[in-house]
Amino acid sequence: MIKIIENNSELGAGTRGASLGVNALKVVSRTKEDQFFSQFKIDEIALENQMLDLPTNFPFAKRIDGIVKIFGRTMDAVKQASLDGDFPLVLSGDHSSAGGTIAGIKAAFPNKRLGVVWIDAHADLHTPYTTPSGNVHGMPLATALAADNVDFQINEVKDETLAHWESLKNMGGIAPKVNPEDLIFIAVRDTEAPEDAFLKAQNIRNFTVEEIRDKSKEWVAGQVENLLKDCDIIYISFDVDSMDSILVSKGTGTPVENGLTPEEANYFVNHFAALEKVKCVEFVEINPCLDDKINKMAETAYPILQSVCETLNNRL
Template sequence: MRSVCLLGVKAELGAGTRGASLGFDAVKIASLSKNKSFFQQYPYQEIAISNDALFHTSPHIFAKNIDEILKNQITICEQVHLCLKKNHFPFIISGDHSSASATIAGIKKTFPDKTLGVIWIDAHADLHSPYTTPSGNMHGMPVAIALAEDNITEKINEVPPITALYWEKLKNLGVKGAKFSPNHLVYVSVRDTEPQEEAFIAKNKIRNYTVEEIRRRSVEVVVREILEEKLADCDLIYISFDVDSMDSSISVGTGTPVAGGLSVTEAKEINALLVQDIRVCAWEMVEINPLLDTKGNKMGEVAFEVMESTLQSSKKTKSYEKSEITSLSI
């Protein structure tokens, strides 16, 4: 059984809409409304970061608030690193998705010689850089940061030198350069991408398991293929779960909902099965925004359900060995 290190990160600076920093509190309230003792059973730590930059206009139009995001990511990276050094299992509830690159940096700082695999469960690829972004919102950039990837062949923006400097510092957080390889990146439920991201995905042959494929082949078959085939060569695995991976009828309290996503049952099953792999060293849930929730705290409640079942399942760890998988053609 792994000792859980429950971390709350009230990240807000990378999103285009306000309210993601309240996601952690929304999940805690959901726990109380369900009369659960979860946050007593698993004491939590809130990582101290600042969102004060929201009260000022960012000069970095292609990477909004990147200077303050860098400061926050240094703190997040260090806290994840300390958690892992104590042989704990980081379970992270964060605000906007930009914080995920700091989590990955913390993992790599702790295990610089280990091969890391990343499972990105999301409606979006989050592969933009300041050179390719159409919005400048940094919650669309964490995968590119962790890959140390500019995707310069798809460049649409002329990035000022000061922004480029901060971008380089972010890419080198924790350890210098890329934290993992595109060969060890797996997408689940991604369905809303821009041409710049699509070009990088195609060039690097990055696998995306669509909702249609998951339903056709079954969650269990897809999960086993990810763990036993796609990430077979990885020593460690990080899972990032964005609530907008679920269908927009469910993810009513998130900044960028997209139709055609996972059901709650599918989200719970996917995370529960993945996290049983002993190589999984951190799990993160992001983008809960109660200010956008049109159904009270429904998003927080669903997120809590997914988190609770995932954490319980993480106690049932096992080692996966590469085996013959019988599956439908894709």
């Protein structure tokens, strides 16, 4: 049975409003009067968003002290859902949440090799050493890989920040949680030099939008499955900014042009959700406060969410 884990934290974002993303989806459902959310058990993560009203002492990992708490709560919720035999479908605000989600999957399946399919415009591989912004929603995969990327350091990071950073990397007592060869990107197209260097050094595969159009989405999906064939379990992270900001909407924290169409995004999320190895799916970064088309991003993501739930129900 699907269990929705609702994480409305936006501590890791650089703009405000991601905490309203899940409710934006609920607005669409209520407007349609389809009672979609009433069919699921829902576990709401306790928040620390009041910290946004205060200054942060961690310029290279803003509000990381609160994010450590959110990571832990998310980890516990995902782990418990998995151990209870439920399928955790995580609906989150900003993408920093994914580090806690991955920790929860690994805590539930500590002896399983975990693969990650990251459908996103961004690689989210920054660390406090490399970040140009200090926003932790650009760092969740680095926590999962237990990577510092100090070879490309641009920041002098204080010990207190690093102590919290170590807590994120070691959440659940397992580090790393994912191996670089078990991380696959789809539609990543907005990265900085330290991330590019890490991607190249670790030989991490990114299937670009151009490649998808040239070789077909079906070909890409098959390649992803083959690359992750040795993984026991898989996690799917769907950031709505993977979709084209001009075609769809700018209703996300960091919109990027030349992305996936909604149809392509829907295909990938559903294709992978149908696989028995997939143990968790997460939707992130809907921000109605930034939406230039009222609530278009949530209206676009909502049918993808519905179809994913139908796909999951057909296999569970």
